[in-house]
Amino acid sequence: GIQVEQSPPDLILQEGANSTLRCNFSDSVNNLQWFHQNPWGQLINLFYIPSGTKQNGRLSATTVATERYSLLYISSSQTTDSGVYFCAVESKSGGGADGLTFGKGTHLIIQP
Amino acid sequence: DSGVTQTPKHLITATGQRVTLRCSPRSGDLSVYWYQQSLDQGLQFLIQYYNGEERAKGNILERFSAQQFPDLHSELNLSSLELGDSALYFCASSVPGQVETQYFGPGTRLLVL
Secondary structure: OOOEEEEOOEEEEEOOOOEEEEEEEOOOEEEEEEEEEOOOOOEEEEEEOOOEEEEEOOEEEEEEHHHOEEEEEEOOOOHHHOEEEEEEEEEHHHOOOOOOEEOOOEEEEEEO | OOOOEEEOOEEEEOOOOOEEEEEEOOOOOOEEEEEEEEOOOEEEEEEEEEOOEEEEEOOOOOOEEEEEOOOOOEEEEEOOOOHHHOEEEEEEEEOOOOOOOOEEOOOEEEEEO
8 A cells, every 4th residue: 555654744933933743655645734732632634635735824734645654844833832743644556445554753842 | 613423431341241332424424434443563454435335444353343324324243352452443434335435533552351
């Protein structure tokens, strides 16, 4: 099946810093989503972005489908940004009848 | 709030027992997905239902089963529970017939003692 690799696995930053999280995937995708899992375990949708660029406040994401990677940018980090960020994809070869395959996540800690 | 509801929030049970987890999708969503998040395996897709019919299977054990009812809510049944089944179980739903955003519920945290 499709493989998803996220980097870095861990990231510790000071409040106000910017960060870039990367997601590489091994096959063509028709769905790519970024999630934030907060300390209470809730998975929060950030972006649905199988290709192109989107922005939402301090967060933005870019997916280059032809090169099989996606980037999540967090600017002016706040302590509430702490948590685990997951990239999840659905392979095109699945015909839209597969679930999402998740990466192992990037554990982000924002220190005050 | 994603609009997907799951009950119960927490469940503690013993090995060998059977439990049922419940999920109500967002209004209008016909597809329901179940995922398991454990320390060992990370987040894994278990099974998908679309309008009452099983549509895709992932890494679901034979001891686990699911169904989707006419009102579109879904249940995940876990039987002969083992310690390793302790995990966070998520339900997600999506717009019918489209490859699009999956919206996740808050999860059910299962602890098997």
